[in-house]
Amino acid sequence: MKSAIYTSYGSPEVIQILESKKPLPKSKDMLVQIKASSATRADTMMRAGKPKFGRLFLGLFKPKNTSLGTGFSGVIDSVGSEVTQFNVGDEIFGEKLFSNGTNAEFICIAEDSIIALKPNNISHQEAAPVCDGFLTSYNFLKDIANIQPGQHILINGASGSLGTAAVQIAKLMGATVTGVCSTKNMALVKALGADFVIDYKNNDFTKNIKTYDVIYDSVGKTNYSKSRNALKSGGVFLTPVLSLNILWHSMSNPKRVKFAATGLKKPEELKQMLLELVDFFKQKQLKTVIDKSYYLSDIKKAHHYLETDRKVGNIVLINQ
Structure with a gap:
């Protein structure tokens, strides 16, 4: 073989x-x-x-x-x-x-x-x-951020593997979704369910002061230092991409900054989440x-x- x-x-x-x-x-x-x-x-x-x-x-x-x-x-x-x-x-x-x-x-x-x-x-x-994009984003949005209906989440890198999954999952969870991507991918992100789409080449989401309950940086292209002012009081910055900035802030301010390696969760927990995703796919709620x-x-x-x-x-x- x-x-x-x-x-x-x-x-x-x-x-x-x-x-x-x-x-x-x-x-x-x-x-x-x-x-x-x-x-x-x-x-x-x-x-x-x-x-x-x-x-x-x-x-x-x-x-x-x-x-x-x-x-x-x-x-x-x-x-x-x-x-x-x-x-x-x-x-x-x-x-x-x-x-x-x-x-x-x-x-x-x-x-x-x-x-x-x-x-x-x-x-x-x-x-x-599915387990690379959807399972990781499902873990971050459901278990780590505990997204609630009506919350506003910004997804940085919304046209990537994790991002396209996160846009769909966040909408299923009842959130208002802002996606950040390049100009050519804005239509796709909108079609996946995003309420608002920001072209990162022309607009800087970090200038939207106290706007988001959750910022999910799926691609590691920003960090908490740059993004903190865009978070509401009590808001959370999430990322699966480890950097020295994220490592420092996740240790010094763990309630506001969360990094996690989804693959390190217990296999039985990941399997349960995968089975939940299977149901969404069967119902054609995810693609x-x-x-x-x-x-x-x-x-x-x-x-x-x-x-x-x-x-x-x-x-x-x-x-x-």
Whole structure:
């Protein structure tokens, strides 16, 4: 089988396509034939080893985990002797963290992992990035910010993977939504449900004094120091992108500034949130925005495109 790996930090050119034997599932595992997997900006940052202080966790001189990809969607090929919740032929999707990556043709995954049956009304390509965009934003808006109906949330990076998910989720939660994006993506963000859209090239949202209950910086392009005046009294600044500014303020002012790594939550908690998202997808209340799809063999091209910062929604890798 083919899988994408990187054994040193660097540009997309460090990525290799490895040929290996198809893995064998253990008693509580399932072998999944991957139909589609996600490629994310976070993947490119880990591959590049940036920011450099992140190497304290990823590996100082070379990556500890050489695999790429977390989100996936596919078909169960075989199951271990103790698997009871799923069957051969089931279409499932989800994410696999901290182990063999999903940018591959097959993976083995435990049945109690962060996975669910794929809704019939979405494709494998639409399902593959759900845990990268929707699950992360759902965790931030529902569990961390506890968004309430009528609150005003600003989403910075509203046209990205996390942002397009956050706009839709925030509207489902009854919030007033302002999205920040480039001129060319304003129509998309509006169509996803945003009440107001700000073109960041022409307007600075940080000058909207005491306007927002929540600022969700999904792309790490601003920080609390720049944005604090735009928050109402008691407002909260959220981001999944770690920086020294965020690290300092989240420690010194934890009620106002919140950083979190969604993947570090308990798997059972993430799985419950994923099942809630499945219901929204079944009811056609959420939809995945896909910018481009690449074959797994073209993963270097996908990473190069991700680094242009022109991505809208999600990038998906498909297996031939």
